[in-house]
Amino acid sequence: MKRCIRKTIVGLVMGPVTACSAFAEDVDDLSELFQKGDASLDFRYRLELVEDDAFTRDATASTLLTRLSYGTASYRGFSAFIEAENITPVGGQSYNSTTNGKTHFPVVADPETTELNQAYLAYRSAVVALKFGRQGINHGNQRFIGTVGFRQNDQTYDAVSASLTPLPSLKADYSFVWQVNRIFGHEHPLGTLDSKLHFVTADYSGLSVGKLSAYAYLFDFNDISTLGLSSATYGVRFAGEQKFADKMTVGYEAEYARQKDHGDNPLDYSADYWRLGASFGRGAIKLDAALEELGSDGGISFKTPLATLHKFNGWADKFLTTPAAGLRDLEVGATFKVPGEGALAGLTFRVAYHDFRAASGSSHYGSEWDFLISKKISKSVSLSAKAAFYEAKSFARDTKRMWLTASLSF
Secondary structure, three states: OOOOOOOOOOOOOOOOOOOOOOOOOEEOOOOHHHHOOEEEEEEEEEEEEEEEOOOOOOEEEEEEEEEEEEEOOEEOOEEEEEEEEEEEEOOOOEOEOOOOOOOOOOEOOOOOEEEEEEEEEEEEOOOEEEEEEEEOOOOOOOOOOOOOOOOOOOOEEEEEEEEEEEEOOEEEEEEEEEEEEOOOOOOOOOOEEEEEEEEEEEEEEEEOOEEEEEEEEEEEEOOHHHHHHOEEEEEEEEEEEEEEOOOEEEEEEEEEEEEEEOOOOOOOOEEEEEEEEEEEEEOOEEEEEEEEEEOEEOOEEOOOOOOOHHHOOOOOOOOOOOOOOOEEEEEEEEEEEOOOOOOOOOOEEEEEEEEEEOOOOOOEEEEEEEEEEEEEOOOOEEEEEEEEEEEEOOOOOOEEEEEEEEEEEO
């Protein structure tokens, strides 16, 4: 089997350069380890436009991501993987990349950088999988742990990870992380976070109605500026989907987590998280709705600093940090995918509406409309256009964001 080095789409909102995992091709002779390895080259160009009423000037970010990857074949279960990337502005930099000093523009967190994105040794058997080194880690729907694949620079982890699959329906994962490499790049003062992090998850998929997951995330950050992010989060999630006649599908999800201070965090708090969601699909149309709450305890809110945040709470990214009074997000959406085999087949349209309110108190933060058009032209080429329109009530300022993205993979 060919090694899957290129990354796959994570939902509709992610680009085609996100984490993917597969078996490397097995070889019997150590001399073939590199000879039968596999390489890939990915490009992603993005134009991002931001109009934020908190700034007198609009942002225009034109950037190109180039990513080169190589994975060896597998010899007696052992293999290696390395991936380098470069993010380069195309044209000027009329935006705040978080490292270019242009703070009079809105933020577009795609800084110019060249980095070692991933580099790890791996071992895999029928029951156990191990990784040591810099790696992408995505857990579940990435609400707590993710690679932030929408941005040009991935969030990766210097870690040792282990997966155990004693039964086809039962899987347990553990990771110990000593450094988080964030999307802001190594030149940002908080681009890397020294830490002692433990990720523990268990998934059981033996139920006919869905998958049951349990998790524990223990965050202990070492930098004084991030001590307030140290937390212990314990939760459970259930999600499933049922198919009926006439191409009808019903999906559902329910999740609850409890978070409290941990490690050297000077704060004393405990807060709840919950999410309820449902979807209904028939043929080319899918309708969905979700209600999510990140709670608050005395003005200290539930935190998700390592999540793929762009997937949640609106694409305008106004709630990357949970407000002090918490956040309640009601989302309703609709997706249409052109069926058939013609030139337009696979063309996808999505629209979603968010209503944002405080979890504690009666504040109405604002609302947002999100739009997406995407098309996979071929196995190597994909295009997308996105837009987000946030209307502020009592939180932040009115914001418009628009994206045009083109991806090419070899």
